[in-house]
Amino acid sequence: MANESALRADRLLALWSDLSMRHVALSGACACGTGGISLRLDDFELDIVGYLEDGALRSGVPALVAFFSDLQQAEARPQPLRQILEDASDGRLPDAVADWLLPKVEKTLRSFAELHGPRGGE
Structure with a gap:
């Protein structure tokens, strides 16, 4: 199971690496010639982790609560x-955490890929 999780995490890491460099236009250009606002998808990284954390803490599953509580206590990481x-990918997540987390990350990243990627949900 851990090997399967590691392979899935590798694929998701590659997908995130691809997606995080893409841009999302938040508004169009106006008549004055000023361009719209554009963000890279990696600007949403903290939002994605916050979404996952919220779900994990509300789940009441002790391993998930402990993982995200520890993550909150840890020194801030620039790319959580x-x-x-x-x-x-390296097998450093408890199985219960990986089993809960990876499907949610995959669904989120596939959604981003469908909405913001020219290649769809590859």
Whole structure:
């Protein structure tokens, strides 16, 4: 099971690496010639982790609560989603955490890929 989780995490890390460099236009250009606002998808990384954390803490599953409580206590990391996926890839996440987390990350990233990627949900 851990090997399967590691392979899944590797695929998700590759997908996130691809997606995080893409841009999302938040508004169009106006008549004055000023361009709209554009963000890279990696600007949403903290939002994604916050969404996952909220679900985990509300789940009441002790392993998930402990993982995200520890994550809150840890020194702030500049790329928490990337770090979580790297930890899963290297087998450093408890199985219960990886089993809950990876499907949710995959669904989220596939959704981003469908909405903001020219290649769809590859």
